Amino acid sequence: MKNNEPFDPYNAIFFKVHPELIDKDYHWCCLESVEGLQSGTLATFREAYIKLRGKYKGRRGYKGQSFKLFITDAQVYSVRINYQITTGKCVECLGSGKAMGRPLCFQCNGTGVAHPLSEP
Ligand SMILES: [Zn+2]
Numbered sequence: 584m585k586n587n588e589p590f591d592p593y594n595a596i597f598f599k600v601h602p603e604l605i606d607k608d609y610h611w612c613c614l615e616s617v618e619g620l621q622s623g624t625l626a627t628f629r630e631a632y633i634k635l636r637g638k639y640k641g642r643r644g645y646k647g648q649s650f651k652l653f654i655t656d657a658q659v660y661s662v663r664i665n666y667q668i669t670t671g672k673c674v675e676c677l678g679s680g681k682a683m684g685r686p687l688c689f690q691c692n693g694t695g696v697a698h699p700l701s702e703p
Pocket residue numbers: 673674675676677678679680681688689690691692693694695696
């Protein structure tokens with residue numbers, strides 16, 4: 584994961600499980616919700632790149648082998664709460680106070696400050 588990538592819990596967990604790939608730009612490309620004894624997400628990861636030309640220039644593309652990884656809701660909760668403890672920022676808007684399609688982040692009410700998270 585490149586340092587300029589915004590924090591993403593699924594990507595953060597992937598690089599904990601596959602530290603040998605930390606220098607590569609792997610990114611999730613598909614998330615499937617799974618219900619069961621341990622509810623979570625079946626995530627598919629592939630190496631990502633930014634398209635340099637064509638109609639979708641500047642957008643993310645994927646290449647190479649894919650990896651599937653089952654990520655539990657408890658794991659996602661753990662990395663989200665850890666982000667808030669270490670940065671002091673809201674994990675939803677990453678401290679900006681803004682949200683896509685809304686004037687204010689609905690989790691922190693636009694303050695950008697860390698807040699209690701509901702446990703899985
Ligand atoms: Zn927020």
